[in-house]
Amino acid sequence: MDHPLIHDRGRGPELIGTRITIYNLVPYFLKPVWTEAGIAEANCITVEQVAAMRAYFLAHYADVMAQHEKIEERFRKGMAEQARPEFQARFWWNRERLDHFRDWLNERRLLGDNGDEGMKSLLAEFQVWYESRSSVGVA
Amino acid sequence: MNGLLADHNVEGHVTRIIDVLISAGYVDVWKKLALTVDSCRSWGISDSTDDRTLWNLCQSRGYSLITANRNHEDENSLEAAIRDGTPADLPAFTLADADRILNDSDYALASGISLIEYLFDLERSPESVLGTGRLYLPSKTK
Numbered sequence: 146m147d148h149p150l151i152h153d154r155g156r157g158p159e160l161i162g163t164r165i166t167i168y169n170l171v172p173y174f175l176k177p178v179w180t181e182a183g184i185a186e187a188n189c190i191t192v193e194q195v196a197a198m199r200a201y202f203l204a205h206y207a208d209v210m211a212q213h214e215k216i217e218e219r220f221r222k223g224m225a226e227q228a229r230p231e232f233q234a235r236f237w238w239n240r241e242r243l244d245h246f247r248d249w250l251n252e253r254r255l256l257g258d259n260g261d262e263g264m265k266s267l268l269a270e271f272q273v274w275y276e277s278r279s280s281v282g283v284a
Numbered sequence: 285m286n287g288l289l290a291d292h293n294v295e296g297h298v299t300r301i302i303d304v305l306i307s308a309g310y311v312d313v314w315k316k317l318a319l320t321v322d323s324c325r326s327w328g329i330s331d332s333t334d335d336r337t338l339w340n341l342c343q344s345r346g347y348s349l350i351t352a353n354r355n356h357e358d359e360n361s362l363e364a365a366i367r368d369g370t371p372a373d374l375p376a377f378t379l380a381d382a383d384r385i386l387n388d389s390d391y392a393l394a395s396g397i398s399l400i401e402y403l404f405d406l407e408r409s410p411e412s413v414l415g416t417g418r419l420y421l422p423s424k425t426k
Contacts (some may be wrong), residue, residue, distance in 0.1 A: 156335075156355035163331050164338075165293050168354035172383050179383065187386055188293040216354050220380055224420045233423075235412040238401040243313065246404075250312045264316065264407050272408075 150197040157212060158201055160194050170198050171213045237272075246271055285374060285406055286346035287320035291338075292331045294352050295323050297385045304389055305396040317403055322347065339365040339376065348374045350399075350421075352382035362418070371415035375402070380420045394422035 146153050150161055158167040165188055173179040173187070181199070185192045202209055226232060249271055262270075290298040298321060305314055324331055329341065335353065339362060342349045353362045353376070362376060377399060379385060385392045398421045406413040413419075 154334075155358035156361065159355070161332075163292060164333065164335075166355045169293060169352060169382075171354075172381065176383065178387065187296055187383065189295060190293070212356065220378075220420065223378075223418055224380060224423075227420055227423055235416075236401065236405045237408055237412075238404045240397055240401070243310075243397060243401060243404070247310055247313050250316070254312065264318075267316065268404065268408050 148197070148201075150194055151201055158198075158205075158209075160190060160198065163190065163194075165190060165194075167198055167202060167209055168213055168216050170195070171202065171209060174199060174202055242275060245275055249274065285319070285348060285403070287322055287348075288377075289322050289324070289327070289338075289342055289347045289349050291349060291351035291353065292324050294350060294379055294382060297352070297379060297382055298350055300385055301392050301396040301399065304392040305400070308393055310396070310400065313400060317400070317407075319403070334360045335362040336360040336365040339369075342376075343369070343373055346374070349376045350379065351376060352379045366417040369415070369417070373415055373417075374406075375413060375416045375419045377402070378418050378420050380422070391422070394424070398423040 146158070151158050151167075152161050153159060156164075156166050159165060169188065170184065173184045179187075181192050181195045184190075184195045188195075288298070302314065302321070305311075324333065324338075327341070329338070333341075335355075337360075338349060341347075351362070355361060357363050366373070366376065379395065381391070385395055401423070402413055402419055
């Protein structure tokens with residue numbers, strides 16, 4: 146590829162001197178809300194670099210979109226794998242427990258407890274509190 | 285784990301996630317994690333560093349990478365580096381829809397909540413998180 150701002154070192158068309166490929170920018174190009182300046186700011190690049198990538202995108206639309214769809218499919222598969230109950234069973238924390246932990250920390254702070262113990266003992270203490278609370282049927 | 289490394293083009297996204305978490309009342313929770321959030325520049329590495337080098341640096345320094353990594357698979361891609369890794373490797377957190385984080389507060393919060401959940405699981409039982417490779421944020425979308 147002979148372009149002053151874009152090269153391909155195996156990751157796909159990429160801005161020289163960055164790790165930003167055309168596929169990082171396609172989601173922005175596909176949403177009309179994003180201006181050139183906004184995309185530049187969001188990705189820590191210049192407006193000129195965004196314009197070069199947009200021009201490349203328009204000139205190679207079919208090829209870029211075909212690869213974009215492959216990447217989207219890879220992400221969809223990864224997220225579906227991650228959403229499986231068998232995978233989720235690896236983890237103890239969830240939103241409900243996290244919200245209780247947030248409130249539990251706030252209560253401790255109000256009582257003057259700065260929670261200076263180590264993270265492991267703090268989490269263990271919370272887990273005991275949480276499970277004792279659950280075992281007596283507190284909603 | 286020592287911290288998080290924000291990939292070059294998601295530094296603003298990571299800042300946004302943390303800001304939304306703090307606004308939603310998770311400031312004490314976030315502080316308890318006591319994590320540093322670094323950038324490639326703060327590490328003095330080039331913005332054009334390849335995925336494998338970045339991944340290896342993160343592992344050797346005890347950092348998890350946060351990325352929106354979207355590229356072809358080659359011998360130095362993140363996928364390849366993860367495949368060649370070990371069960372003791374820290375995960376790479378991948379922003380599933382990076383631009384949405386900047387435009388949708390609820391989505392940014394969901395991403396931040398998922399991140400915190402994984403980080404606490406890493407503290408509580410490292411084996412549940414280590415070696416999982418890519419973990420997408422948010423983990424559950426409505």
